[in-house]
Amino acid sequence: MVGNSLLVRFLVWRIKHINNKNFVLILSGLIGVVAGVAAVTLKVAVHLIQGAVTAHFDYNLANYLYLTYPLTGILLTVLLARYVLKEKLGHGITDILYSISKNSSIIKRSKMYSRMFTSALTVGFGGSVGLEAPIVVTGSAIGSNVAQFMHLNYKKRTILIGCGAAGAISAIFNSPIAGVIFSIEVILAEVTIAAFIPLLIASVSGSLISLILLGDDILFSFHLTDPFTASDTPYYALLGLVCGLVSYYFTKTMFTVEDWVGRVKSTTLRAVIGGLGLGLIIFLFPPIYGEGYNTIKAMLAGQDASLLSNSLFFSEFENPLFLILFLLGVMLMKPVATALTIGSGGSGGVFAPSLFLGGVTGFVFARMVNYLGVAGIISPANFALVGMCGVMSGVLHAPLTAIFLIAEITSGYTLFVPLMLVSALAYTTSSYFEKYSLYTKKLVEKGDLIPHDKDRQVLSLIHIEKIIETDLYTIHPLATVDDLVEIVQKSRRNIFPVVDENGVMKGIITLDDVREIMFDEERRNKVIIKTIMTQPPAYVSSEESMQSVMNKFEQTGAWNLPVLKNGRYIGFVSKSRIFNAYRTKLIRQQRE
Numbered sequence: 107m108v109g110n111s112l113l114v115r116f117l118v119w120r121i122k123h124i125n126n127k128n129f130v131l132i133l134s135g136l137i138g139v140v141a142g143v144a145a146v147t148l149k150v151a152v153h154l155i156q157g158a159v160t161a162h163f164d165y166n167l168a169n170y171l172y173l174t175y176p177l178t179g180i181l182l183t184v185l186l187a188r189y190v191l192k193e194k195l196g197h198g199i200t201d202i203l204y205s206i207s208k209n210s211s212i213i214k215r216s217k218m219y220s221r222m223f224t225s226a227l228t229v230g231f232g233g234s235v236g237l238e239a240p241i242v243v244t245g246s247a248i249g250s251n252v253a254q255f256m257h258l259n260y261k262k263r264t265i266l267i268g269c270g271a272a273g274a275i276s277a278i279f280n281s282p283i284a285g286v287i288f289s290i291e292v293i294l295a296e297v298t299i300a301a302f303i304p305l306l307i308a309s310v311s312g313s314l315i316s317l318i319l320l321g322d323d324i325l326f327s328f329h330l331t332d333p334f335t336a337s338d339t340p341y342y343a344l345l346g347l348v349c350g351l352v353s354y355y356f357t358k359t360m361f362t363v364e365d366w367v368g369r370v371k372s373t374t375l376r377a378v379i380g381g382l383g384l385g386l387i388i389f390l391f392p393p394i395y396g397e398g399y400n401t402i403k404a405m406l407a408g409q410d411a412s413l414l415s416n417s418l419f420f421s422e423f424e425n426p427l428f429l430i431l432f433l434l435g436v437m438l439m440k441p442v443a444t445a446l447t448i449g450s451g452g453s454g455g456v457f458a459p460s461l462f463l464g465g466v467t468g469f470v471f472a473r474m475v476n477y478l479g480v481a482g483i484i485s486p487a488n489f490a491l492v493g494m495c496g497v498m499s500g501v502l503h504a505p506l507t508a509i510f511l512i513a514e515i516t517s518g519y520t521l522f523v524p525l526m527l528v529s530a531l532a533y534t535t536s537s538y539f540e541k542y543s544l545y546t547k548k549l550v551e552k553g554d555l556i557p558h559d560k561d562r563q564v565l566s567l568i569h570i571e572k573i574i575e576t577d578l579y580t581i582h583p584l585a586t587v588d589d590l591v592e593i594v595q596k597s598r599r600n601i602f603p604v605v606d607e608n609g610v611m612k613g614i615i616t617l618d619d620v621r622e623i624m625f626d627e628e629r630r631n632k633v634i635i636k637t638i639m640t641q642p643p644a645y646v647s648s649e650e651s652m653q654s655v656m657n658k659f660e661q662t663g664a665w666n667l668p669v670l671k672n673g674r675y676i677g678f679v680s681k682s683r684i685f686n687a688y689r690t691k692l693i694r695q696q697r698e
Contacts, residue, residue, distance in 0.1 A: 130262055134269040134304035137252055138311025141245035141273035146319045148222050148241055155230025172389040177381030179231025183224045184377045184451035191220045195453045198243035199545045211263035217247035224453035232395045234443035239455020241278055245270030265301045268294045272305045273312030280316050281514035284507055285309035291504040330516050332485035341484055345471050346496055346528040350535020352467050353500025356441045357544050363445030380450020387443045391436045392417050394443045398462035405469045406487045426477055433470045456544055460501040461494045468493020492521060492528045499529040500536030503543035568652045568687045574669050574677040580605040583612045583636035587623050603675055604639045611668055611675035613639035642668050646679055
């Protein structure tokens, strides 16, 4: 009670002394700081776990512990999520988008910390996923809950969710520009200048926290050594097309494998199957272990031998063709490994896997060109970095985020031209085969997310249960017109649903149907309702989306349609009522 009283007094003081705009700016900085601390904490925790479980590895031999570690991590994650946190895991950013679209930007309080614990176990024990999505979920949940605590409206809650995401990405990569653009491209549907400034503040705050606590020890960074050569442009263009195809393969494989694993109903059995499958893949292809940033760093540094360390094939590393074939196998199996990790109950995201797959794609592409000798020597490091940008752009459908992330983690804009070219071509190629990103595809298919359509977005905010009209008098199908006349005297409507004793709708009667009979006293006592009733042009379900309802109005030309719930009549919905609700929602959004 004391806490609530203090909060009320603070909120009253705030309204008197700090306007909404400035208050959001203050909160955005605070959220950026907290998200930055969370990102640093998660990174340190994961690397401590990884260091502990791999400290005794002999990198000159195949390590059979790869068969057990991922299984252990997934099982621990499943048990923690199910029995302690009581949460269902999956694609975290997809959950955030759902919360914004369908849950008024309200995110459960437990998500401010739950994904940190579960992803630390999954990735720490070698799960083939990344930390970025869990930390974005954490930052977004912090933003949402701070906004709820301060009694802010939907639009400001959404902005602060974006601030949490921007601060998290900025902190984990020390890339403030990429943090802002990621939030705009992936999290927020639309951004005005008023929303853009809080994102900047949150992103800068997250980056500063990372610099203070970690210094240069960020998740991934690289200093360019090879310059960009304009004569390599045709090869970069070809790489962009390849990255687009690889992106589509990644997305398609993810959905296919996840659906296959999801058919196993038992949570424990699903975790065991996924964990064992993942362990076998990692045993054969050790670079797939964990996030994969160490593998990318080895490729960029030209340390080919380390790419095969801990592998059954270590003795073959001196053969350049074998290395290319080995990495092609890694490319094919990485999406499978990531899907097994998430589908079997692990916690993590596809951000890091897309960067990893892109890095390997670019590296293999450059090595093949150099091996075939069709041109002068091209830089494997540069092509690996640009490949990271390409696949990330194609998988996440976030081309600008991909460009600025790679530019920032390489501490310069030397590769800006090829980054732009490859990102554009990869995104275009991937979008040709798959219209929506891995984050949004299932939401769009279910009607839970409506991208780039203001009218449909506003319609999706209207719930049919709140606009059902229940003031229509019903009549039994065996009643007479004489009975209807008595009802007409009390009713202010000209439609009368014909409903039996079980609540099942049989048809409708309108005044036009009985106008002649009503004034014939002899005849109206003999005419049974069911003999003159008509069928409505369509029925509406109480669980139907508003877009579907509007489609039925458009197809039938009707102005009123009956609403059924579990096959029983519950009321009518009118087009005019929907228009009024739409106008109210639109005005409210504009005011906010």
